[in-house]
Amino acid sequence: MVTDNASNSSSSLAMTAFTVRDITISSSASDNASVAFGQSYQYQLTTSGTYSGTLTYTLSNNPDNMTISSSGLVEWTPTKASQITTHSNISINLTTTSGYALTETYDLIVTGTCVSGNVLGLWSGDQRTSTDSTKYLGNISAYTDNSSSVKTASENYNFHSSSVHLTHGPTPTATTGNVFFYNQYDNTTHLYLFYMFGFQGNSSADNIKIDIFTDNNSSTDAVVVADDRVAEIGKQGSGCGSSAGCYKGRHVYNSANSDGGVIVPFSGTDYRVFVDLGGTSTIDGSSALTLGNLESFKYYSNDGSSITLGGTVDNFTIGYKSSIDCSN
Incomplete structure (x- = not known):
């Protein structure tokens, strides 16, 4: 009308x-x-x-x-x-x-149907300080444990035999980078960032170089899982630019295993995580960032959906959006 x-x-x-x-x-x-x-x-x-x-x-x-x-x-x-x-x-x-x-x-x-949990937004490009609605790719909900299978972040990654063995989370693919958020059912205000490449027995040897930047986090984030060497993912004391924190991910793995890590915790309602996948590293100023032979990144949701970034996307930003309560 x-x-x-x-x-x-x-x-x-x-x-x-x-x-x-x-x-x-x-x-x-x-x-x-x-x-x-x-x-x-x-x-x-x-x-x-x-x-x-x-x-x-x-x-x-x-x-x-x-x-x-x-x-x-x-x-x-x-x-x-x-x-x-x-x-x-x-x-x-x-x-x-x-x-x-x-x-x-x-x-x-x-x-659709209601699935309780934290909701995060995904954007292409660098959206650390502002949000460009034209770059918005979709929402994803965080995975969680439950009272009968309580897992900390490191327990949920379940690193052994040089590979990840997830308890709560998606089934990762060997052809993309895999990323999702996770929280414990009795602590919904603190979220954990999981990412990984390949998985045991079904990988292709590869060399991955990415930079990760964190901003507006109400908690102090840090690495709690490094698959499989501490040197492959580390929080940096310099090179973060305007960001509060930054990490260099330098992952090398063979055809039998996986690589990846977990960064925790993230809390508040304004945090942003920017993952740079291409170009020259702004942290060290020399490394050529690359996903090696991987197609791109795949971002997973607790409701079973996923978003696969196209091959032309060489960086992306994740940020908190809201919390879903199915009781109302």
Whole structure:
């Protein structure tokens, strides 16, 4: 529906393009009218026309925590079980400085099932100090242990025989780097970063060089698992640039084993982890960062989904987004 407040009239129309005093809404929210539970929904309202003044955007009848920016970008992540439904008649309101207004109304369907846990966002590129919504790749939920199988970070990695043997987590592939977050069921505020290359009995010998940077962590992060030598992943005392912490991952493994590590803990609501996979290392200024013969990185979620970074992505950023509670 579009409403012209100036002429005090309204009509129900198919969403295509509407003009009020030289302002046209040329996008349609109904073109992207569903979102999976736990994933981030985005809709950019676009306009055209000759109007060059200030525009004000507001929302009405919107779900809790749905926001709209000063440029008309609507963002929301459904994190409550009760939000798995159809949200009817969400209204996006656009107003000019002289009071002329347009309203776009649409329904948004939330699909899927609720899986409790911490939700993290994944972006391509360096998003340590700001977030570019165009680089957003998706949300992933953290793995967890349970009361019948309690595991610390190192116990969960379960390093022996020169390889990883995960208890709680995904089944890693031998052709990509593998990364996920993990927390203990009785300590949901502290998350652990796991990453690994290859796995026992099904690997190809490789030489991996990556840099890892940490920012805005409320805890002091450190390496708790180094697979399989301490020298292969170490926290650096210099070369971190503007980041609070940084690590050099220099992993060499044969066809029978794995390599990787665990960095812990991460807490708070603003932390970022930037992983650099290509170019010259900014930590030591000389190493050529590489994934060797691996295709790229694969990022795993507790709900069974995953995101595989394309071969053109040579760095990515992970950051905390929200916590899901399926009791509400």
